Amino acid sequence: MKILLTGATGFLGSKILRRLIQRGEEVILVKRTTSNIRRIGMEIEKCTTYNIDEIAIEDIFQKEKPEVVIHCAAAYGRSDKETSVVVEANLMFGIKMLTAAEECGCKYFINTGTFAFKQIARESRIDHPIYMADYTLSKHQFIRWGEAFATHNRIHFITMNLEHIFGEDDDEGKFILYVERNCAANVETIELSDGMQLRDYIYTENVVDAYICVLEHLEKLSGYVEFEVGMGEPVLLKEFVTMIRDISKSNTCLEFGKRPRNDNEPECSVADIKGLQKLGWKPSYSREDGIRQMLKKDKEAGRI
16 A cells, blocks of 8 residues: 655654554655654665655655555644744645645545544634644644545545553653653652643554554545544543553652643543444553553663
């Protein structure tokens, strides 16, 4: 199968790329000239690669004519990026890809969404603050465009709405990596929020399995389809952080309640995984096993 993949240099995309190559898929990799390819140093040689700042996305689609798009690229707006930059990356670039995919006859577009979409009701006004607003709103608007394309039978649009994912080789600045490193270093204390938020943490390899499961059952999917990707049951943030500390055999004291929560973060988020289960997907790793794998691989690579 010929698959165009975006976001392949990122935390999740690099793992999806590795699995696609293992399966023998033909991968068209789209990145920027400035992208850090550290995560995919060996795999990139097994792909056809284009730099999106050197060639128009329409030209890539016309030349390669992929059968499927897996879209993992995103701008999160965590830094000082302007809203317009986030919207351009998450909405306008996506619309360009949808249009190009339709024009070249690509049938399936697998998009990466987020649990935060639950904060936005379809028919109601946005009358409350949104968590990671620039990212969430721009990505939400894009899936509405995807739904519109699918409604007119122009392309089958599948969105994978991810809960909180964790795993080895995560991005700098991420919360779980911060906890993992400090526990591995046996720092005296970590100051945290109260930790009473309910989260559906899921190990990255389980998430990759979900994408592959969808890829294997594309013929069963048509129009607009949403899947929620998580373990299907929540855990208190406090309990999950404690798992990391205990599994790493750290003596670090976790001081819950010392810091305020992040702005506008949801109190509870958990995936409804019945859709994926109907396709035959189930998690291969428990949360505890995922933490063990994360710690093992990050230690072996010298990241902690």
